[in-house]
Amino acid sequence: MGHGGHAIGEHTTAKFLGYTFNMDTIYMTWLAMAIVIVITVLAVRRIETVPRGWQNLFEMAVETIGGQVDSTIGPNSRKVAPLLITLFMFLLVSNWLGLVPGFTSPTNDLNTTLGLALMIIGFVHVLGLANKGFVGHFGHFFKPHPLFLPINIVEEIARPITLSFRLFGNIIAGEILIILIAALLPIWFEPAVGVIWLTFSVIVGIIQAFIFTMLSTSYLSNSLKDEHH
Amino acid sequence: MVELNPTLFAQIINFLILLYILKKFVFGRVMQAMSDRQARIAGNLEVADRERSAAEELKREYQEQLAQARTQAQAIVEKATKLAEQAKDDIVKEARAEHARLLKEAQEEIARERERAVADIRNEVVALSIAAAGKVIGQNLDAKANAKLVSDFINKLDAQKIGGIQ
Numbered sequence: 001m002g003h004g005g006h007a008i009g010e011h012t013t014a015k016f017l018g019y020t021f022n023m024d025t026i027y028m029t030w031l032a033m034a035i036v037i038v039i040t041v042l043a044v045r046r047i048e049t050v051p052r053g054w055q056n057l058f059e060m061a062v063e064t065i066g067g068q069v070d071s072t073i074g075p076n077s078r079k080v081a082p083l084l085i086t087l088f089m090f091l092l093v094s095n096w097l098g099l100v101p102g103f104t105s106p107t108n109d110l111n112t113t114l115g116l117a118l119m120i121i122g123f124v125h126v127l128g129l130a131n132k133g134f135v136g137h138f139g140h141f142f143k144p145h146p147l148f149l150p151i152n153i154v155e156e157i158a159r160p161i162t163l164s165f166r167l168f169g170n171i172i173a174g175e176i177l178i179i180l181i182a183a184l185l186p187i188w189f190e191p192a193v194g195v196i197w198l199t200f201s202v203i204v205g206i207i208q209a210f211i212f213t214m215l216s217t218s219y220l221s222n223s224l225k226d227e228h229h
Numbered sequence: 230m231v232e233l234n235p236t237l238f239a240q241i242i243n244f245l246i247l248l249y250i251l252k253k254f255v256f257g258r259v260m261q262a263m264s265d266r267q268a269r270i271a272g273n274l275e276v277a278d279r280e281r282s283a284a285e286e287l288k289r290e291y292q293e294q295l296a297q298a299r300t301q302a303q304a305i306v307e308k309a310t311k312l313a314e315q316a317k318d319d320i321v322k323e324a325r326a327e328h329a330r331l332l333k334e335a336q337e338e339i340a341r342e343r344e345r346a347v348a349d350i351r352n353e354v355v356a357l358s359i360a361a362a363g364k365v366i367g368q369n370l371d372a373k374a375n376a377k378l379v380s381d382f383i384n385k386l387d388a389q390k391i392g393g394i395q
Contacts, residue, residue, distance in 0.1 A: 011236075013234075019234070019235040020234045020235065020236075021234065021235060021236050021239055022234065022236040025236055025240070026236065026239055026240075026243070029240060029243050030243070033243060033246070033247045036247060036251070037247070037250055037251070040251055040254075040255040040259075041254060041255065043255070043259070044254075044255050044258045044259050044262070047258055047259070047262040055259075058259065059259065059263065062259060062260075062263070063263075082248065082251065082252050082256045083248060085256075086244075086247060086248045086251050086252075087244075090244060090247060106240070109236065109240075110231050110232075110233060111233060111234065111236035111237040111239075111240055112236075112237075112240045114233065114237055115236075115237040115238065115239075115240035115241045115244075116240065116241070116244060118237070118241070119241045119244065119245075168231075
């Protein structure tokens with residue numbers, strides 16, 4: 001189970017306009033983006049009434065995530081469904097990318113996961129303000145009682161942190177374990193455990209992408225629902 | 230190991246670019262295709278529903294017509310039977326009438342014949358009697374006065390008895 005060749009958690013950095021960027025993360029992100037784009041474009045290149053191949057797979061993802069989003073958010077879900085479906089596909093590809101020897105997951109960098117989480121929180125507030133107005137949107141900080149304001153603020157801060165650390169921790173732990181299995185186990189025992197752990201990581205990749213997407217959906221639903229806060 | 234730097238913003242921008250590309254080239258088409266398909270399936274189902282109810286309506290109509298045809302056939306058969314019955318009655322009645330008429334005619338004919346026969350016999354008897362009387366008396370009376378004499382004589386006899394000759 002070869003792995004990039006660099007230590008986990010350390011990134012190849014580059015300076016651009018005086019700012020430091022983790023170039024490996026960015027390259028892997030571009031790769032993940034490219035994969036998502038290629039798959040989806042392949043899927044819709046020749047749209048057929050009876051879906052086949054990539055189209056079928058893609059429509060399955062759209063149906064699954066779109067259905068969840070629809071049932072959570074309701075009539076306004078059309079506004080955010082593309083965002084959440086894209087998020088799911090991007091995270092899934094990113095999570096799985098680290099399982100390919102020589103590649104790393106963009107999601108093993110907190111910059112990615114926290115960035116996405118903050119972006120979601122940003123969408124929550126922008127959409128909330130647009131949908132409910134200032135009082136309507138920020139009013140929920142004072143519910144059920146103004147004394148709850150500090151707790152609500154802590155919750156608001158905790159959201160992007162928990163969202164990003166959950167994904168980051170799961171993915172980096174998976175990659176660390178892959179390296180540890182390769183490094184520590186005797187050579188005759190390594191493939192069996194490695195295969196088991198890889199299989200497990202594939203499932204973790206799906207689950208974490210799904211959890212991130214679903215939590216984002218539930219955060220967004222508060223800003224888009226008209227009733228019931 | 231966990232350090233934040235401007236990569237965070239780069240990642241947000243990367244994701245937004247991906248979202249933009251997918252929204253522009255993919256989602257419109259796939260959503261359109263899916264809603265088209267949904268509409269088509271719903272349309273097909275509706276058409277099937279409509280056609281099925283039309284078929285049921287047709288079936289009901291046919292059954293009604295069949296029942297009607299049966300009733301009509303029954304009525305026709307009944308009517309035909311009645312007509313035949315009536316025709317039979319008429320024929321029998323006519324035959325009876327004919328029979329009676331023929332019988333009556335025959336009887337009348339017979340009666341007429343008998344009367345004529347009686348008359349003939351009487352005339353014969355008169356002529357014979359006159360001839361006999363003429364011979365007996367040996368003188369020839371006026372034939373007309375003689376005939377009257379004998380005819381009166383015979384008329385005085387019991388008509389019933391003469392009728393019984395036959």
